[in-house]
Amino acid sequence: MKTKIIFTVLLSVSLLSCAQEIPKVKHKTKNTTSKSNVKKIKFANAIDPICHMKTEDDMKDTVVYKNKTYGFCSSYCKDEFKKNPEKYVQK
Secondary structure, eight states, X not given: OHHHHHHHHHHHHHHHHHHOOOOSOOOOSSXXXXXXXXXXXXXXXXXXXXXXXXXXXTOSEEXXXXXXXXXXXXXXXXXXXXHOHHHHXXX
């Protein structure tokens, strides 16, 4: 009987730990960079094409593609854009 209870508990814990999904992008609630060190840039995109967050003038993750600067909320989104920029660029 003890073995069945232990087995059930271990199985439950393993199933619960596998069921938790970890997000790929962790968004900051507020940009923590110093305003004096960052130049304000006008981006070609108003929202991040990967996760659809609104872009801000002081975002540090940027890519220049076809002479236009695109802003991203994180390095993950920037890297995804770099893999296939034509997919995300509005024509």
